[in-house]
Amino acid sequence: MTDQAVEHEVGRSRLRKEDARLITGQTNWTDNIQVAGLLHLAILRSPMAHARITRIDVSPALERPGVVAAFSGADLAEGLGSLPCAWPVTEDIVLPDHPPVAVDEVRYAGDPVAVVVARDRYAAADALEAIEVDYDPLPPVLDLEAALAEGAPLVHADKGTNRCYTWPLATGGSFESVRQRAEVTVKRRYHQQRLIPNAMEPRAVVVTPLAASGEYTVYSATQIPHILRIMLAVVTGIPEQKLRVVAPDVGGGFGSKLQVYGEEALALAVARKLGRPVKWTESRSEGYLATHHGRGMIQDIEVAATREGKLLGLKVDLLADMGAYLMLVTPGIPLLGAFMYPAIYKMDAYEFNCTGVFTTRTPTDAYRGAGRPEATFAIERIMDELAAELGLDPVEVRRRNWIRHEEFPYTSIAGLTYDSGNYEAATEKALALFGYDDLRAEQRERTERGAPVRLGIGVSTYTEMCGLAPSRVLRDLRYAAGGWEAASIRMLPTGKVEVVTGTSPHGQGHETCWSQIAADVLGVPFDDVEVLHGDTQAAPQGMDTYGSRSLSVGGEAVHRAATKVVEKARKVAAHLLEASEQDLEFTNGVFSVKGSPEAHKSIQEIAFEAFTSHDLPDGVEPSINAETLVDPENFSYPHGTHLCAVEVDTETGRTRIRSYVCVDDVGRVVNPMIVEGQVHGGIAQGIAQALYEEAVYDAEGNLVSGTMADYLVPSAADLPDFVTGRTETPAASNSMGVKGVGEAGTIASTPAVVNAVVDALRPLGVHDVRMPCTPERVWRAVKEASA
Amino acid sequence: MIPPAFEYARPTSVDEAVSVLADAGEEAKVLAGGQSLLPLLRLRLAFPELVVDVGRIPELRGVREDGDTLVIGALTTHHDVIRDPLVRRHAGLLAEATATVADPAVRHRGTLGGSLAHADPAGDLPAVVLALDGEMVVAGPSGRRTVPARDFFVDYLQSALAPDELLVEVRVPKTDGWSYHYEKFHRVAQAWAIVGVAALVRRDDGRIAEARIGLTNMGSTPLRATAAEEALAGADGLDAVARACEAAAEGTRPSQDLSASPEYREHLARVLTRRAVLTAGGMG
């Protein structure tokens, strides 16, 4: 018997396989790629938010040293179609044309207008300055409400409107009727500021053509090599089978690399035109204009409730800033939130309306949480306002409304079936870790004394829908593709294992976690498993990584594929051991005959038998490899309770986070260390929205927070330690019971922090502070409340 | 992004540097540590024809005493200023404030002289040197001249340096017997100060005998809060200090930008001046 792993891999904090190359600098970021004859592409971008291009002359750039080619939008228009939007959310949605390089009109500051190709990146950057462009300015469109008014200037004049779509949802009874019988109603307007995702690796793309056969390899810092391949085939007309897309090491995404970008199509088009390899790498400040933004919504939310604090109904009216064009899933982002406003609460009526609005700003699209952080923020903020209105503790008002653990599975008012959860348990644990009662006592003491530095406590009891997504649901939402995921397992002749996954990690640790899953099912050592991903040649099928889907859909696929391998191996083992399949036991990678343990075959031995196929049963093909595609039957619904204590200096307006506690229920956990890391990072990004970050535009439509010196990504010195805890109610919708964790922290933390800030100031008469809660905004809120 | 092309000179003495600058005229930029200049070049906000790298002129580096004055070479890095025993003993305010500049890697390269010559009113050190009543020693084609800090900062990003002049030394009177504090208010650790207050306090018999207040980012140049300084003389307790500091924003003209409005900056100047003085005076 071979020496086999006995300890279960799933549930262990395995150190990551990915780390060795990352901590020694042996990485393969896209910008690292060097090939002979590589040309560098640089892009001239519009300095104006909205203008007609009246003249463009790229020819002076050709005179510059090292320049190989220069193109205007018109030069590239042939053979380069409109960038795709895969989620036309309504039948009558306005879908504007989106050329990768503008031809006659620019619609946001940063819209590409010309391209230079040169021998090195310095020459390319210099040559941009030689290009001559004349613009005839058009009025910018920046205010979401004004944009919808009669006679407003139009982003896309040919469409006759800035309204992209209106998407309604009404479930339960009518909101108006429950409002009539409600004893209390609370209505608020919240602003979701625009955010810049800021993955640490700037985007980059390298295209290497094989002109003779019309084949192209596209290396891109992308989360979605598989979707990208399909879309690039559509945009460029290059046959899909001639395209190979590789996502090498990718340095974070957070949704910003869930995209089919103009630069990817451009690099491919230019490589095809010139028959030479090209590279484009964005600088950070270029990326602030060119990489999609997140959030950007105005939320009008109203709750109707009884005097006891029992929710009766909820109404949400949303204006969502699409930006200038519809990118891959731009219109669908608010819809991912549409189902989450009712959150963990029971009620009788829910009404939701979302209107997407075009503006002359960088397009928006997915950013960590995508629609769900916005929804969670609004409902969790207004639950605090309801509590204040009724004089109830914010935790108590939640308790009176949430779904109790014995009520699962529970179909929410929005129509989602929550399979499992225990809000009571997570909340009790969080309150205990936090020291809730002591902090409340201290808060009262400070309030009574009129202390200049107030204490505030914020709570957020969130859930989310992730594990995107059941394909039939996507069909009903008019999304253009499915939500399945693929995995295959290859048992190599030497007994080692290759796991091929359709997910495309960029920091999540799939190489480690998928190894753990496969090792457990197959009974092979963790180190014997290699995970292949992110290359359409190695992993031809996949739906990639976003929406906290990788584990609950892609990991599930690995689990099922490995299970199939065992079942195939069982047939061979039965034949070799001259036993019936039913008489075989499979433990720690070894088949043995029940009652006669000396008769056994390891799965590695069977892999070799399959390879030689000298003695296979009749009708059995010479392989125990397996592949599977999993279409999830439901979303998964992580939940948890986050608590934040802040100290707010009422004199300066500065907020300091004093303590942060969270208890998350993400179902079964494959690797606790990685889960904790995801939670930490998610919380940090949520805090950043609450306190620090905002993409600010001036009245002309220029992005004024245009560099990393102006857009405040918090550092280690700006953030506290987090206390993390877990409860575990397994998901019922997949065989491993996992739920996903990538977005939970971000979804939960923003309202916890803002609730804490407002809680600190409520005794002074403050009911809201707009995000980010900058010192000046806090100071003004206090000043205005006391005036 | 990529810096635009430029010619490069690396003089090895002050005289050589001055003569290179004199030959180049207005199109030259001095490169010391480069921590302000390089980001400007990379964002293509500056297009010098010639960059004069003074980083290898040993005489520009180091700290020495000259009677009651501390003389700090313009090329002394922030890192070295923070750790220099003479600076710590005789100009502790400078050491304390320098430790708040940017981050450790930037402080390894960035220099005191570079920060002052850049004349950014949002920089921490101009207001500090102003509060210290420092002087700049400037070398030019016709020799050296000394410019008091109050005359050195002319306007936003504009110093009294002529194109053919080089800042070589910063002279600050020793402030032994003074207590001090730099109160910096910024949104994240790396961000520029929304407002900073450099306070020096000399106490006598329980009262504030004299106070000097330098303000960061309260106008197009660093400023002294003269009215508050006058009101603080003789202040003998928390209330008196608080009253005096109400004058801290007098005569300032703060700007509106991404991080704050003028009104808020004026408010902060008053609050932070009070806090800086109280902390400096050991009264907080």
Add this chain to the structure above:
Amino acid sequence: MTHIKVNVDGTTYEDDVEPRLLLAHYLRDRLGLTGTPIGCDTSNCGACTVDLDGETVKSCSVLAVQADGGTVTTVQGLAKDGEWTALQHAFHERHGLQCGYCTPGMIMAARDLLSENPHPTSDEVRQALEGNLCRCTGYQNIVRAVLAASGQQVPEEATA
């Protein structure tokens, strides 16, 4: 073109470079030392941090000509004969990285801190890393890694 001579990770290189060439681009594009990445253009993110003559610098904010005659250590030069340094081990063991793009800079900045302050407090670690941005980890495990590398006791895992 200016002639420069620089020792990087133990090898001496001589090259003619444009004066404007950034040290980061010299390392990456000329020497092929791509272990040092670039994350911004304003010296905020710190991903490109290397050691120049015994001190950390942001290699995107130093010209290659300024490094002439100098000695540069990058993340690729830390491990000796394949043996990781204590910091590299600690980042691995404490899960101090996710996507890993900031990691070279973080390790170089932490190395600089520990050379000046071998037993920092958690707050001192946070202050020392103020010029290095990470978007994945929320920093907590990075702080733990640095404390662990300094030989201090650090709780294994905070999750209750």
